[in-house]
Amino acid sequence: SQQGEEDPQALSIQEGENATMNCSYKTSINNLQWYRQNSGRGLVHLILIRSNEREKHSGRLRVTLDTSKKSSSLLITASRAADTASYFCATAYHNNNDMRFGAGTRLTVKP
Amino acid sequence: AAGVIQSPRHLIKEKRETATLKCYPIPRHDTVYWYQQGPGQDPQFLISFYEKMQSDKGSIPDRFSAQQFSDYHSELNMSSLELGDSALYFCASSQGAVGELFFGEGSRLTVL
Numbered sequence: 001s002q003q004g005e006e007d008p009q010a011l012s013i014q015e016g017e018n019a020t021m022n023c024s025y026k027t028s029i030n031n032l033q034w035y036r037q038n039s040g041r042g043l044v045h046l047i048l049i050r051s052n053e054r055e056k057h058s059g060r061l062r063v064t065l066d067t068s069k070k071s072s073s074l075l076i077t078a079s080r081a082a083d084t085a086s087y088f089c090a091t092a093y094h095n096n097n098d099m100r101f102g103a104g105t106r107l108t109v110k111p
Numbered sequence: 112a113a114g115v116i117q118s119p120r121h122l123i124k125e126k127r128e129t130a131t132l133k134c135y136p137i138p139r140h141d142t143v144y145w146y147q148q149g150p151g152q153d154p155q156f157l158i159s160f161y162e163k164m165q166s167d168k169g170s171i172p173d174r175f176s177a178q179q180f181s182d183y184h185s186e187l188n189m190s191s192l193e194l195g196d197s198a199l200y201f202c203a204s205s206q207g208a209v210g211e212l213f214f215g216e217g218s219r220l221t222v223l
Contacts, residue, residue, distance in 0.1 A: 033211065035212075042217055043212075101153045
């Protein structure tokens with residue numbers, strides 16, 4: 001399937017530390033997106049990286065994409081307790097109207 | 112700014128009953144997506160619509176159907192409900208076939 005596979009499944013860090021989450025996928029994509037979800041709430045879009053991009057920044061977020069390895073990473077720098085949430089990567093096929101989500105990484109940032 | 116509106120937010124049904132969930136996308140968004148998320152699970156893609164036509168289908172059971180209406184709102188109809196259908200159902204919308212998805216807060220369905 002196209003779904004991204006994420007690791008780690010769970011990550012627990014102290015406030016101020018950096019958090020890195022990885023995502024792998026199986027076939028070629030148009031773009032890859034990262035979403036955040038607080039427990040029981042809707043998903044919130046964080047960042048989109050296109051297949052011809054290698055790195056993208058947004059505030060404390062840094063996303064990389066390696067299409068040769070079919071993988072992406074999300075780095076959250078200087079984490080805060082409020083960053084505690086589940087983080088999902090999602091991939092979009094070329095010319096396809098679905099978006100497939102990976103299993104997600106549950107991040108806990110301890111104050 | 113207007114967001115994706117889903118209703119109802121909570122729904123309790125008995126087994127074998129029918130449920131209908133509604134989704135109102137962000138104005139001028141032409142693509143609507145439905146996802147199902149079980150407890151502790153990742154969102155599973157069910158179905159999507161582009162300009163009121165079904166555009167893709169994921170792991171949607173045959174007991175479920177969906178459509179998008181002329182005003183772009185969408186409804187997910189679920190029949191012969193089973194206990195395993197208990198989940199959060201999210202609707203999302205986007206402008207164009209590929210791009211950022213905007214999610215609603217979800218409809219929590221509980222089947223007893």
